[in-house]
Amino acid sequence: MPTFTPLHRDLTFLSPLSEARAARLISFLAEGEPTTVLDVGCGWGELLLRVLEAAPGARGLGLDLDEESLAGAREHAVRRGLADRAGFEARDARVVAGRYDAVTCIGASQIWGTEVEEAQPLDYAAALTALRQLVPHSGRLVYGEGIWSAPPTPAATAPLSGRADEYVAIGALVDLAEAHGFAVVAVHEADLDEWDTFESGFTARYARWLAEHAPDHRDAEEVRGLAARQHASYFGGYRGILGLAYLQLVAV
Numbered sequence: 001m002p003t004f005t006p007l008h009r010d011l012t013f014l015s016p017l018s019e020a021r022a023a024r025l026i027s028f029l030a031e032g033e034p035t036t037v038l039d040v041g042c043g044w045g046e047l048l049l050r051v052l053e054a055a056p057g058a059r060g061l062g063l064d065l066d067e068e069s070l071a072g073a074r075e076h077a078v079r080r081g082l083a084d085r086a087g088f089e090a091r092d093a094r095v096v097a098g099r100y101d102a103v104t105c106i107g108a109s110q111i112w113g114t115e116v117e118e119a120q121p122l123d124y125a126a127a128l129t130a131l132r133q134l135v136p137h138s139g140r141l142v143y144g145e146g147i148w149s150a151p152p153t154p155a156a157t158a159p160l161s162g163r164a165d166e167y168v169a170i171g172a173l174v175d176l177a178e179a180h181g182f183a184v185v186a187v188h189e190a191d192l193d194e195w196d197t198f199e200s201g202f203t204a205r206y207a208r209w210l211a212e213h214a215p216d217h218r219d220a221e222e223v224r225g226l227a228a229r230q231h232a233s234y235f236g237g238y239r240g241i242l243g244l245a246y247l248q249l250v251a252v
């Protein structure tokens, strides 16, 4: 398997999230003056670190299973003088207990569903039930969740789970959040520019690898295939159809 540069070299967040939208979500969490912040599926922790910068009285915990991302998170925490307030642990977020004043879960709700390989509909109810247990009354949650932005086509679902019921539309997601003990403060959807930036960041490492290696390198065919598949899945498939909704929620 060829070695690629870490994704955080090409992406600020591991989700379709612009600087402007991130700032809005961070303000929402910081305005609640949290003392404890939890990020489930934190990736390399950029959002959590920014929340801690905006909420100087808070300590944060980021959980993920990916050691490479967590190593990046710890390195960034040290560089930004946040190592004493930010912990990053390789732990399955399904088993986390306790309550946190502010919680973020962005693009990570599959944590509570069935394995991706089982190609089941996303288990929004399981995620919202688990997340509600992590926040006290009036605690804040930023929930970034997959939705259908437009009715799914066969070309869109093919590179995903293959099913039209994998996601729900944004209105149904808002209803689900309300049904699971949250008041909905704000709802926005990632736009196409955020998606294009996200998907481009994903494939930039393949382009870089190909530029740095000879065309007849033994791994070159594999890398060209990875890039082509990703481009076909997105541009020929789910672009504009798979969406991501950002819900700013308060536990009630």
Ligand SMILES: C[S@@+](CC[C@H](N)C(=O)[O-])C[C@H]1O[C@@H](n2cnc3c(N)ncnc32)[C@H](O)[C@@H]1O
Residues within 6 Å of the ligand: 012, 013, 014, 015, 040, 041, 042, 043, 044, 063, 064, 065, 066, 069, 091, 092, 093, 094, 105, 106, 107, 108, 110, 111
């Ligand atoms: C799409 S990424 C989002 C990362 C981050 N929230 C962001 O927006 O930049 C989903 C993350 O969830 C993590 N993840 C998946 N299953 C997990 C589990 N059971 N416990 C903790 N993290 C998990 C993955 O390793 C991945 O980093």
